[in-house]
Amino acid sequence: MRTALLVIEIIVSLVLIATVLLQSGNRAGLGVISGGAEQLTGNKARGADVIFRKITAGAAVLFIAIAVVLVALQ
Numbered sequence: 001m002r003t004a005l006l007v008i009e010i011i012v013s014l015v016l017i018a019t020v021l022l023q024s025g026n027r028a029g030l031g032v033i034s035g036g037a038e039q040l041t042g043n044k045a046r047g048a049d050v051i052f053r054k055i056t057a058g059a060a061v062l063f064i065a066i067a068v069v070l071v072a073l074q
Helices: 002-022 037-041 044-073
Strands: none
Touching: 002 044
C-alpha cells in the first residue's frame, strides 16, 4: 500500500511540475510548447491556461492528500 502511494505521489508531483511550467506567466511564457494546445481549446493561450490551471489545482489537492495519508501510515 505504502509503495503504491509513493509511486502515485511521484507521478502526481511530476504532473504538477509540468503543468506549472507549461502555464504562461505575466509575459510570453513558453509559447513554443503550447502551440499544440491551441487546436484542443480553440482559444489560443486562454484555453490552454484554463486547462493547465485546472490540472494544476487537481494535482496539488491530490499531492497534499496523498502526502497526508503517507504521513498517517508512517
